[in-house]
Amino acid sequence: MTCIDGPEKLQALECALRELEPDFERHGFVDTASLHRYLRARKGDVKAAARMLHATLKWRKAADLSSLSVSEFPEELASGKMFVAGHD
Known part of the structure; x- marks a missing residue:
């Protein structure tokens, strides 16, 4: 049985993504866990x-998600429906 998200697939995904988005690392969103998730x-x-x-990277850029700050959502944080985990 072949693993759908094994090391070979991860490397292949990085190569394929690099063809579409040569500097995808700068987004800060793509890590090993993300690669596993998408595979x-x-x-x-x-x-x-x-x-x-x-x-996803194109959408994140268009929506300017990197500029959002936790301080912009005080009501949501106070409601307990949203929380900051780690470096989110």
Whole structure:
């Protein structure tokens, strides 16, 4: 049985993503856990996972998510429905 998110698939996904987004590391969103998540979501299909992750990076950039701050959501934090975990 082949692992859908094994080391070979992770490396292949990094290569495929680099073709679509050469400097994807600068986003700070893509880490090993993200690569695993996208590979599992696409049942090990590297090309599909790369397209999906590339679309996510484009959306994150368009929505300017990196500029959001926890201080912008005081009501949500106070409600207990949202919390900061680690470096989120």
